[in-house]
Amino acid sequence: MNRPPELPRPRNSAVPSGNKWYKQHLSYRLVNWPQHLPEPAVRGAVRAAFQLWSNVSALEFWEAPATGPADIRLTFFQGDHNDGLGNAFDGPGGALAHAFLPRRGEAHFDRDERWSLSRRRGRNLFVVLAHEIGHTLGLSHSPAPRALMAPYYKKLGRDALLSWDDVLAVQSLYGKPQGGSVAIQLPGKLFTDFEAWDPHRAQGRRPETQGPKYCHSSFDAITVGKMVPPVPHFLLPSSPTSPGVSRAGIQDGQQRLYIFQGSHFWEVTADGNVSEPHPLQERWAGLPPYIEAAAVSLEDGDFYFFKGNRCWRFQGPKPAWGSPQLCRAGGLPRHPDAALFFPPLGRLVLFKGARYYVLARGGLQVEPYYPRGLQDWGGVPEEVSGALPRPDGSIIFFRDDRYWRLDQAKLQATASGPWATELPWMGCWHANSGGALF
Numbered sequence: 001m002n003r004p005p006e007l008p009r010p011r012n013s014a015v016p017s018g019n020k021w022y023k024q025h026l027s028y029r030l031v032n033w034p035q036h037l038p039e040p041a042v043r044g045a046v047r048a049a050f051q052l053w054s055n056v057s058a059l060e061f062w063e064a065p066a067t068g069p070a071d072i073r074l075t076f077f078q079g080d081h082n083d084g085l086g087n088a089f090d091g092p093g094g095a096l097a098h099a100f101l102p103r104r105g106e107a108h109f110d111r112d113e114r115w116s117l118s119r120r121r122g123r124n125l126f127v128v129l130a131h132e133i134g135h136t137l138g139l140s141h142s143p144a145p146r147a148l149m150a151p152y153y154k155k156l157g158r159d160a161l162l163s164w165d166d167v168l169a170v171q172s173l174y175g176k177p178q179g180g181s182v183a184i185q186l187p188g189k190l191f192t193d194f195e196a197w198d199p200h201r202a203q204g205r206r207p208e209t210q211g212p213k214y215c216h217s218s219f220d221a222i223t224v225g226k227m228v229p230p231v232p233h234f235l236l237p238s239s240p241t242s243p244g245v246s247r248a249g250i251q252d253g254q255q256r257l258y259i260f261q262g263s264h265f266w267e268v269t270a271d272g273n274v275s276e277p278h279p280l281q282e283r284w285a286g287l288p289p290y291i292e293a294a295a296v297s298l299e300d301g302d303f304y305f306f307k308g309n310r311c312w313r314f315q316g317p318k319p320a321w322g323s324p325q326l327c328r329a330g331g332l333p334r335h336p337d338a339a340l341f342f343p344p345l346g347r348l349v350l351f352k353g354a355r356y357y358v359l360a361r362g363g364l365q366v367e368p369y370y371p372r373g374l375q376d377w378g379g380v381p382e383e384v385s386g387a388l389p390r391p392d393g394s395i396i397f398f399r400d401d402r403y404w405r406l407d408q409a410k411l412q413a414t415a416s417g418p419w420a421t422e423l424p425w426m427g428c429w430h431a432n433s434g435g436a437l438f
Helices: 039-054 125-136 164-174
Strands: 025-030 062-064 072-077 098-101 106-110 219-223 257-259 266-270 293-296 302-305 310-315 338-342 348-353 357-358 386-389 395-399 402-407 412-418
Touching: 025 039, 039 062, 039 125, 098 125, 098 219, 106 125, 106 164, 219 386, 257 293, 293 348, 338 395
Parallel strands: 025 062, 025 072, 072 106, 219 293, 293 338, 338 386
Antiparallel strands: 098 106, 219 257, 257 266, 293 302, 302 310, 338 348, 348 357, 386 395, 395 402, 402 412
16 A cells, blocks of 8 residues: 555544543444455454454443444445545545544544555555554644554554554553553554454354355455366457467366465466465465465466566475575566466466556466557456456456456456355355355
């Protein structure tokens, strides 16, 4: 995230004397949530954001019932919402959120913003939640540039999310954690998987109804192993036709999805049966967590992984290159959004923002005439999180909780919707449920 400027406070951001809560047990309510993020993931992010502050202070938070009063209310609005025209929300980009100091207890967020719970895609909702909750507790903007409460939203990284300036500020209002223990500063990487992190997750949910974690939040990367695609007569506009393209090597058999999140992956069969989560290190030794893009060559079955400016190639569990390679020398983009093996070309394709790159065989050199604009893939949005070829010849693109189906013959996205509920082969349906989610 590029540290977007925050909307000025509706009230003076200085903390006047006595502007604090005069109790240490505070209730909160999530009034609504953005439409493009699943409710369980948003609730997990909210719990984690409150826990971030209670972890370093004497404060404790609990979620109020839907019908009762709450000290702090978090609400997503569109446009003008009676806070004055200067505080109206303006959709993607621009104003993201604002909050009121105690004891009004409100934080408002732009409902139409492209929110994400990914460390690198979209506007990170968790960071904005944690910052605005700090204001509802009485914290003003911090002069420390690396503080969570700095005037600009910080990036969710692997270092401590709260600076000592943040810790001292909240402790000056509410005291240290009970028992006077030294504050434990949790690193940002612990807040990238809210479903798994929350230690107080509802105990009454039956294990069989939870399903794989990625169904209720998001995934880092996705790819497909075996499939039998038809061979449509299609090449991207202005792409040089290569007589060396071979389709004979595409593996026969049913497709198998590989879905990656954090340090684990899942295998999903063609009928939607999903495996238990497997550690990445058990299958691909040396592969780091939170990979950014993955693709399997349907000609030789090799796995390609991308993260930052490095890339890996595995033949089964064995690294084909001996060590990760620096990809930028071949013109590949840093931090790609998604990777795809495109059967008509027999090539890997990388997507980054509004552009795509076709790679030469071997995966380390961009072909001539590329990168090109994403408009070649009609109707596919920018910053996709995954792309898959399907047996019917279509290509499925993913971003957050939605998918787009590209018809190769029409060069146009012909369908879109929430992938967890509309694509049974993603492994998120109950068996024999008629489409009910886990």
